[in-house]
């Protein structure tokens with residue numbers, strides 16, 4: 354009887370520890386996430402600003418320019434000029450992260466995607482099918 358109780362106590366202790374670790378992990382994640390996204394503005398709040406438009410062109414499996422420096426509320430267009438069908442994705446290849454609501458978009462030859470640069474920070478995009486085809490962009494506060 355006493356032995357069972359002791360085992361139960363260990364189980365409770367173990368469960369409590371797991372809950373604590375999960376809670377700490379979530380807290381750290383929440384703080385990091387908040388810092389990363391604290392400068393996101395709603396797409397609509399960019400409507401009254403006439404920002405610049407930057408175009409990243411994919412041609413012969415190369416993105417040109419491969420880095421773009423822009424200001425918040427500017428526009429980024431990614432165009433595929435190759436006959437290869439692209440699955441353009443934002444974020445790391447292993448961990449796609451939406452930008453301005455776009456996570457992935459299929460781009461056939463001469464098709465493009467456009468995002469409003471709502472979020473400040475450093476970002477990347479790549480062709481999910483050929484992940485060496487990639488580019489980066491940085492968005493700073495206006």
Ligand SMILES: [Cu+2]
Nearest residue numbers: 442445446481
């Ligand atoms: Cu990918």
